[in-house]
Amino acid sequence: MPQASxxxxxxxxxxxxxxxxxxxxxxxxxxxxxxxPYRYELGTIPFNQWVTAVSLNSVSRWAVPVFIMISxxxxxxxxxxxxxxxxxxxxxxxxxxxFLIWSLFYAYLSGWGINGFDGELASSVLADSFHHATYYHxxxxxxxxxxxxxxxxxxxxxxxxDNTGLFILVMLWLLTTNFYLLSFDGPWSNQxxxxxxxxxxxxxxxxxxxxxxxxxxxLTVLGVAALxxxxxxxxxxxxxxxxxxxxxxxxxxxxxxxxxxxxxxxVGRYFGESIAGKAKRIIGFISDHSLGVYILHPLFLWPMKxxxxxxxxxxxxxxVWVALSGAGALGLSWLMTRSNKTCWLLxxxxxx
Numbered sequence: 001m002p003q004a005s006x007x008x009x010x011x012x013x014x015x016x017x018x019x020x021x022x023x024x025x026x027x028x029x030x031x032x033x034x035x036x037p038y039r040y041e042l043g044t045i046p047f048n049q050w051v052t053a054v055s056l057n058s059v060s061r062w063a064v065p066v067f068i069m070i071s072x073x074x075x076x077x078x079x080x081x082x083x084x085x086x087x088x089x090x091x092x093x094x095x096x097x098x099f100l101i102w103s104l105f106y107a108y109l110s111g112w113g114i115n116g117f118d119g120e121l122a123s124s125v126l127a128d129s130f131h132h133a134t135y136y137h138x139x140x141x142x143x144x145x146x147x148x149x150x151x152x153x154x155x156x157x158x159x160x161x162d163n164t165g166l167f168i169l170v171m172l173w174l175l176t177t178n179f180y181l182l183s184f185d186g187p188w189s190n191q192x193x194x195x196x197x198x199x200x201x202x203x204x205x206x207x208x209x210x211x212x213x214x215x216x217x218x219l220t221v222l223g224v225a226a227l228x229x230x231x232x233x234x235x236x237x238x239x240x241x242x243x244x245x246x247x248x249x250x251x252x253x254x255x256x257x258x259x260x261x262x263x264x265x266x267v268g269r270y271f272g273e274s275i276a277g278k279a280k281r282i283i284g285f286i287s288d289h290s291l292g293v294y295i296l297h298p299l300f301l302w303p304m305k306x307x308x309x310x311x312x313x314x315x316x317x318x319x320v321w322v323a324l325s326g327a328g329a330l331g332l333s334w335l336m337t338r339s340n341k342t343c344w345l346l347x348x349x350x351x352x
Contacts, residue, residue, distance in 0.1 A: 016272055020268050021264070021272070022070065024063075024066075025264075034321045038050060049313050054231075054235055054238070058230045065252050065261035072200060095144075098347065099145065107134035110125045143192065147196060154199055173200070173201070176197075194253040216266050289333040289334060292329060294329075298325075300328035304321055
């Protein structure tokens with residue numbers, strides 16, 4: 001994850017396709033949050049509008065897993081000697097502390113609504129924060145932060161196990177993600193185990209899979225098929241019961257989402273390094289502030305959700321609010337990172 005100040009160990013070379021992936025994933029995460037009000041409007045808004053929003057939601061679930069894959073690719077590829085103090089302070093701590101501070105802030109924000117501030121609601125949200133995020137987007141950290149305790153063990157594993165062993169482990173994990181999709185539950189359904197697999201998958205996709213055109217095409221076919229099946233299943237199941245329902249199709253822990261995330265990661269890796277010039281600088285800038293964009297964008301979506309400012313066809317409403325909230329969050333993140341007093345609240349990716 002991003003860090004705020006200069007590390008005590010040498011930095012790893014910057015890999016641009018990670019910047020590209022962070023940039024694209026951040027945009028789609030914002031889109032998921034923008035379209036949220038439309039999901040439950042089946043039968044209330046025109047059907048084509050509902051299908052548009054739900055289809056976008058269905059084909060965007062790879063965004064959060066891609067962030068975890070990037071972390072796995074970077075953490076497990078780190079050849080520097082493991083330093084527990086550095087790891088806890090510079091990696092885990094630099095994410096944990098901002099998360100705690102922003103959780104307090106968003107607990108306060110949750111008390112604001114059309115009728116003003118509800119202190120009891122804000123206090124209740126904060127009191128329950130040990131079990132539930134104080135705001136919808138912060139739920140990511142509840143399963144991401146524990147992965148920092150898994151990563152050092154996986155880092156040892158990838159050094160001890162040969163390629164065949166790694167591919168077997170990944171295939172077994174893929175099997176359990178299919179079990180989870182099919183609601184065949186067991187010990188393998190543990191969420192931390194299923195999320196941990198993305199760390200290993202990211203490393204394998206980065207270090208072990210060849211950057212071969214035929215492989216990328218094959219993974220793209222699988223990924224697109226997974227997205228189509230996901231969208232079709234969510235739409236048809238919802239229409240059948242007369243209300244929005246997703247089963248486990250939109251879970252981050254299921255095979256369909258894994259295939260989509262793998263496709264995006266490999267396509268980004270295949271094409272990313274060919275980008276140059278101004279586009280590369282812009283993408284790098286957005287990537288640097290990707291955590292800031294993730295944390296801050298709900299501030300700019302608050303009026304939309306509070307006052308219902310999403311009237312209109314989602315085909316234009318969603319891009320408009322993605323642009324407004326994304327640009328606002330990016331600008332505010334940039335301003336905060338320019339000051340030593342606030343930069344630690346929004347760690348920058350290139351200073352990891």
